[in-house]
Amino acid sequence: MSGNMTFIGGLPVPADHCITSKDNPAVKLYLKLSSQKKERQRYGLFVLEGLRIVEDAVQAGNVEKLFFTEDNFIAFSGEHDLSDIMDRVFIISPEIAKKISLTETTQGVFAVCRIMDCAPVFTENGKYVVLYGLQDPGNVGTIIRTADALGIDGIFMCGSCDLYNPKTLRSTMGSVFRMPVMIINNDDELFSMLKENEVKTMAAVIDADAVKITDIRPEGKQAVFIGNEGNGLSRETADRCDIKVTIPMHGNINSLNAAMAAGILMWEISRDKN
């Protein structure tokens, strides 16, 4: 850090880190990353908004830039030691906060983070989920969050919506920083990797002839494939899995949404852990 310093809440902030202009390059970059997957991929960066999830990001250590309104900086720096990363802190005006926020009433806390590869580890009794063609960011986020709660060992995303979409990230409630999630959009690579690592692949289907998930022993490495919200797994993908599994239902068979079905399947395969 060099040049003029402004002291805010007793901490030195470089004068050029106090942003009031919408044309500031850091603001422009934030907006690009927020709205476009292409830009996230180009820079290897994504954005976050909200106190709790930014705390998780700071703890995970992959924060590139932090943006706070003045009040929120004072509150945040009072609870977290930011001395090592003060050169990444920017103080923004309430107008800028409003401009970059995706929520109606912003908390005034934002981060730009590095995309980090985080491949799941194949452990002896590892339990995995494959999100195959899921398109709803809320569903993907909820599944990652639930996987974290149930102690699932990793998630693979194939042909699904962007993990780094702000809506997806928000729905994970910070679990994205605790859960190994690997994006692998090539079917052949995905199936080879699972096969090489002796993971039993199980296609979740709505089919009374499939094996009931309650009849599956939660033994060894297992991965359950969850399909698209509207169409489920294609027959081709389901056939490629070792077995087809289904959630036995007493009531209306179409009444489980993708996230709930995934939750129940994860619960069943991780029973022995819990």
Next chain:
Amino acid sequence: MSGNMTFIGGLPVPADHCITSKDNPAVKLYLKLSSQKKERQRYGLFVLEGLRIVEDAVQAGNVEKLFFTEDNFIAFSGEHDLSDIMDRVFIISPEIAKKISLTETTQGVFAVCRIMDCAPVFTENGKYVVLYGLQDPGNVGTIIRTADALGIDGIFMCGSCDLYNPKTLRSTMGSVFRMPVMIINNDDELFSMLKENEVKTMAAVIDADAVKITDIRPEGKQAVFIGNEGNGLSRETADRCDIKVTIPMHGNINSLNAAMAAGILMWEISRDKN
């Protein structure tokens, strides 16, 4: 039906059932019912939007008024016999459809329905859910939908958000017409009724000392109480239940949202049915 008729798709529609004015009383009533719980309670009516859920309502037989744009009326009447309820059909202009719709791109199909009491029946091995202070319409709707899938016998709502809020109804995906849901906002009445009917009450809590849900035999009449999204059940309410139950978790304990927790608990208590 009397007076002038217009024929649309070969069916007779009274001329005064073709609405193009925003000041039409039926349009005004729809908007009031859509936005205000007070008005829904006053009239004993609620509104619905969307092809699938309106089909469910027609099938359930509690439709008071149906609104279609012309194209959608022709499509709908081609698939459903509306002859008995043609006096309840209104044809609306695309502008009116846009005005009353809560979605960005409307399907042009709307209904006004009667609120019907639908008390759950206490069967020998009945499984019930009590939504106690839930405030998110999406969560309530998702829980009703999941309960329908898993064959839960009934839902009681106590101090929760309005069942007839359009967002709640939409999240139920039509399960609201198949699932007995009783609104009972008096704690004492609720507990007495469950006690009189020999229903075992189980408070869902996050507490390592509570009984694991996996250790509960799904025997006899059981009701699981789900608490508010942010705060859970109050200690007072939890203490009033026969036992406290918890979902054993391997990972991050705060990572199950209310709907997912309810889904897993319902899945466990209804295991023997499925």
